Amino acid sequence: MGFWVSSSISKLATRNRYHEVTMAEPTITLNVTRYRPGQDRAPTTQAYAVPYKEDWVVLDALNHIKDQIDGTLSYRWSCRMGVCGSCGMMVNGTPKLTCAAFLRDYYPGEIRVEPLINFPIIRDLVIDMSDFLDKLKSVKPWIIRKEEKPVARGEYLQTPAELEAFHQFTQCINCMLCYAACPVYGLEPKFLGPAAIALGYRYNMDSRDQGKEQRAVIGNHDGIWDCTFVGECSVVCPKDVDPAAAIQRSKVDTTKNWFQSILMPWGQR
Amino acid sequence: MTGIRPDPSKLYNRKMPATWWLQKKSYFLFMLRELSSVFIALFLLVYLYQIYQLTQGPEAYAAFTRRLSSPGWIFFNLIAFLFAVYHSVTWFQSTAVVLPVRLGERLVPRQIVTALHIGFWIVVSLGVLILFLALKD
Amino acid sequence: MTTEKTTEPLWWALFSVVGVAAENKVPIHIILVGFALPLGWITDTGALYRYGWVKVYLFVLIVLPLYHWAHRFYFALNDMGLKPMNKTLAVLCYGGAIIGTAVTAWILLKV
Numbered sequence: 001m002g003f004w005v006s007s008s009i010s011k012l013a014t015r016n017r018y019h020e021v022t023m024a025e026p027t028i029t030l031n032v033t034r035y036r037p038g039q040d041r042a043p044t045t046q047a048y049a050v051p052y053k054e055d056w057v058v059l060d061a062l063n064h065i066k067d068q069i070d071g072t073l074s075y076r077w078s079c080r081m082g083v084c085g086s087c088g089m090m091v092n093g094t095p096k097l098t099c100a101a102f103l104r105d106y107y108p109g110e111i112r113v114e115p116l117i118n119f120p121i122i123r124d125l126v127i128d129m130s131d132f133l134d135k136l137k138s139v140k141p142w143i144i145r146k147e148e149k150p151v152a153r154g155e156y157l158q159t160p161a162e163l164e165a166f167h168q169f170t171q172c173i174n175c176m177l178c179y180a181a182c183p184v185y186g187l188e189p190k191f192l193g194p195a196a197i198a199l200g201y202r203y204n205m206d207s208r209d210q211g212k213e214q215r216a217v218i219g220n221h222d223g224i225w226d227c228t229f230v231g232e233c234s235v236v237c238p239k240d241v242d243p244a245a246a247i248q249r250s251k252v253d254t255t256k257n258w259f260q261s262i263l264m265p266w267g268q269r
Numbered sequence: 270m271t272g273i274r275p276d277p278s279k280l281y282n283r284k285m286p287a288t289w290w291l292q293k294k295s296y297f298l299f300m301l302r303e304l305s306s307v308f309i310a311l312f313l314l315v316y317l318y319q320i321y322q323l324t325q326g327p328e329a330y331a332a333f334t335r336r337l338s339s340p341g342w343i344f345f346n347l348i349a350f351l352f353a354v355y356h357s358v359t360w361f362q363s364t365a366v367v368l369p370v371r372l373g374e375r376l377v378p379r380q381i382v383t384a385l386h387i388g389f390w391i392v393v394s395l396g397v398l399i400l401f402l403a404l405k406d
Numbered sequence: 407m408t409t410e411k412t413t414e415p416l417w418w419a420l421f422s423v424v425g426v427a428a429e430n431k432v433p434i435h436i437i438l439v440g441f442a443l444p445l446g447w448i449t450d451t452g453a454l455y456r457y458g459w460v461k462v463y464l465f466v467l468i469v470l471p472l473y474h475w476a477h478r479f480y481f482a483l484n485d486m487g488l489k490p491m492n493k494t495l496a497v498l499c500y501g502g503a504i505i506g507t508a509v510t511a512w513i514l515l516k517v
């Protein structure tokens with residue numbers, strides 16, 4: 001180890017005319033997708049040398065590029081701490097939140113930064129998320145009551161067990177990494193997708209909700225039934241939502257209901 | 270802010286290659302898991318054919334059993350066995366995800382549920398083996 | 407509940423029940439049929455297959471995995487990019503399983 005350290009230090013060291021040794025800053029190369037709508041026929045890759053710092057994440061590197069090197073680079077970001085879901089991109093082929101991808105995990109290799117896969121590119125690293133938003137809306141991700149409880153009658157009461165039944169699925173930050181990881185969504189754009197189904201499931205499992213019939217889109221061919229349980233969605237999810245589990249449990253649920261409606265059409269839940 | 274959509278004519282759509290499952294280890298393992306069903310079905314057809322030989326007489330049955338000792342068949346059965354075991358293990362892992370087990374207030378960890386399934390599976394397999402040995406003649 | 411008519415739950419239920427009931431017995435049978443018998447570790451006369459309940463067990467063991475295969479293989483082919491041939495694939499896979507069911511029943515009854 002010492003040999004490599006001293007040899008890399010000697011490469012970085014320079015002597016000025018006073019024979020003082022100064023260290024050049026180590027750098028890391030980011031290969032970033034560029035695409036200018038209306039100008040470029042297809043995306044290209046642009047390489048940027050960015051200072052390498054132990055505690056920097058890819059988002060810091062992108063911000064450095066934008067602030068110091070190339071102001072034309074476009075990308076989404078916001079909280080820079082893994083709660084807003086804005087900065088999802090492909091980092092060396094894996095969907096990641098760039099605010100959670102540390103440079104030190106790739107250094108000294110180069111980092112390939114591409115827009116989230118399975119979504120159309122608007123510009124550079126910015127993708128069109130309209131499809132996801134439409135699908136999210138289609139599962140009606142809010143509490144639906146058959147009859148609203150008036151405020152005067154007090155709050156809804158929920159036991160810890162009832163909360164636990166759906167709690168992990170509330171953690172979704174809509175970052176869409178799961179859609180980028182899902183090969184089914186890549187092959188079939190009509191697939192409802194992991195996050196939308198997981199959020200539909202979250203509300204179906206909420207004891208306060210009475211709107212299961214209104215989320216029937218989940219039980220369609222392009223709902224849960226397109227899923228072949230590859231499981232990558234849960235692997236890449238930064239909040240441990242485990243959408244794959246939500247989808248498979250929805251299959252069990254939907255199948256139970258289907259058999260019930262076939263075998264006992266008179267009695268409905 | 271409703272209805273503001275990007276101009277579709279300027280969007281760039283990337284195509285997913287048909288070889289997507291060769292590009293990542295987890296995708297490849299997924300495809301292997303799915304194809305395990307092919308080898309299992311093929312083995313069962315071979316087994317069915319062996320049982321069919323009984324209707325052609327005990328000689329035919331013994332002859333086919335001998336044929337299965339050829340290196341080609343042994344290799345096939347080895348591959349089928351590996352795929353069948355891979356299927357079972359991944360199946361139990363999936364079951365632990367789909368049907369979580371509660372012990373009172375707490376959730377039993379998935380690895381433990383999977384291990385229990387595997388244990389039960391081994392016991393049942395031994396049961397089948399014992400029954401076979403007891404009834405074969 | 408769905409917004410469209412679908413029989414998908416039926417196929418998925420078959421696929422799942424199979425995985426639970428039949429598929430997991432296959433490895434031990436491969437050991438018996440593929441190794442133990444041909445390599446002479448044990449011998450048998452085939453008398454086993456005349457018991458009624460053994461025939462029922464074998465019917466379940468052989469037929470259910472055919473539906474498991476049909477379902478998985480159909481989706482795997484879809485995932486490998488053959489989705490345009492959807493309807494043909496469905497007929498070949500699920501139809502194949504149904505034919506396999508009939509053939510198995512016929513053979514087991516004959517033994």
